[in-house]
Amino acid sequence: MTFKTLTAIAAGTALTAGAALAEQHQMDRSDWPESFTVGTASQGGTYFAYGSGWANLVAEELGLSGGAEVTGGPMQNMALVHTGEAQFGMTTMGPAAESLEGTNPIAPGLQMTNACAIFPMYQTPFSVTTLASSGIESVSDIPDGARIGFGPAGSTSDTYFPRMMEELGVNFERRNGGWDDLGGQLQDGLLDVIAFAAGVPVPAVSQLEVQTDINIIEFTEEEQQQIIDAFPVSEFSIEADTYSTLEEDARSVAMWNFAIANCDLPASFVNAVVDTVMSDNERMVGIHSAASETLPENWDKNKVMKWHPGAAQWFEENAGADIPDDMIHGG
CATH class of the missing domain: 3.40.190.10 (Periplasmic binding protein-like II)
Structure with a gap:
């Protein structure tokens, strides 16, 4: 499962629009990846437009190289993120549940438990x-x-x-x-x-x-x-x-759709990614109108996947989320 990265945006300097937010997340970046990819779906669909948009937003604001990949969609994204071939992806609750149960047709019998929820997208x-x-x-x-x-x-x-x-x-x-x-x-x-x-x-x-x-x-x-x-x-x-x-x-x-991350990614990195996306809904809606549902209060729509610790921390601190320990990876 190797895919061509279709969009890549490099970091700007301290004079770019994203400099302030990038500086805000300078602490504890030693274990952050230098680049990342977001598994989306086919061109012409909402996943590709939405995923390309938030990948570029995060890359710009955090000073990293990152972008979207065309994939087969939610089932394949679960596999790519679980194995770490993609750092991030997007999935729907049905395919997520099947992947966790080991009935994902891409790898029957493999329970894809190393893909974690990071933020709600839209229905x-x-x-x-x-x-x-x-x-x-x-x-x-x-x-x-x-x-x-x-x-x-x-x-x-x-x-x-x-x-x-x-x-x-x-x-x-x-x-x-x-x-x-x-x-x-x-x-x-x-x-x-x-x-x-x-x-x-x-x-x-x-x-x-x-x-x-x-x-x-x-x-x-x-x-x-x-x-x-x-x-x-x-x-x-x-x-x-x-x-x-x-x-x-x-x-x-x-x-419901959720963004996902490999569960082994550093908590501070994922926390910064979630903060970038969830703190600027107006900009997200500008990327795609479906993001009108990309709101902190929709954290509770995830009833299937374990949360990445960095994402769980953000929603607990900023959205008053009460996420049970057994719904947080490693908890």
């Missing part, structure tokens, strides 16, 4: 997109044998959306690929549906609706409840102003 809604010309306006309209793109193999979307479709009685041909690639296939008539699980707005969907007429399919109340009863998701509504295509809020379900 990932599950949504369905088709071309308006397809005539598909509901899940029940999806024809037997429809060619559905579920995102990169091993991603949250690919792990859960096929199961959800089966739960709702949809028969389909499963296709995988990056979100940009699948968007192109939908436009070219090579796919009938794309089943997105990504923070909204999904860049690939925003691009699609600029280029052609699309339908964003919502779940019925009955379908929503059926999925909630069967999977680790909660009720969610995609607000109408998320996409120009939507005229009203769209009923959906969602799963």
Whole structure:
């Protein structure tokens, strides 16, 4: 699992905008890494845009070289972070739980317990997109044998959306690929549906609706409840102003995302990373609007993974978090 670092930002001098914060974290930096990578997902998805943004922010503010890597998404990020091939990554609670249990398909039987939670990101809604010309306006309209793109193999979307479709009685041909690639296939008539699980707005969907007429399919109340009863998701509504295509809020379900770190990283380093991200939400929202949920009070949405000690300290000191000792790595 070796990947090309796509974005790298070197440190500035004491005259850069990040100098003050970098200086604030000068203490006990002797064991910090000189560079870092953040495992994201495919280009065209929210993970890549969001992950590239916070990687660059941290690199700039802490005076390090760091950036994002294209990966297969949450499942692969758990493996990369657990082994230390990536210092940081991003995952959703479902894939995290499976990885901790040893059922991650990338390494069956390996309990990936050396990946720790460091901060809450946002909820990932599950949504369905088709071309308006397809005539598909509901899940029940999806024809037997429809060619559905579920995102990169091993991603949250690919792990859960096929199961959800089966739960709702949809028969389909499963296709995988990056979100940009699948968007192109939908436009070219090579796919009938794309089943997105990504923070909204999904860049690939925003691009699609600029280029052609699309339908964003919502779940019925009955379908929503059926999925909630069967999977680790909660009720969610995609607000109408998320996409120009939507005229009203769209009923959906969602799963929480968390940033993760290798549990062996120095506590002071992880604490500084968390402080950089969580102390400037306005800048994070400027990176991607999904970061409107990247708030200290959402620390309690992690009910699956152990916290990195450096991150736990930050949330206890700055968000009044009451994290049990047995939920902190090494505690």
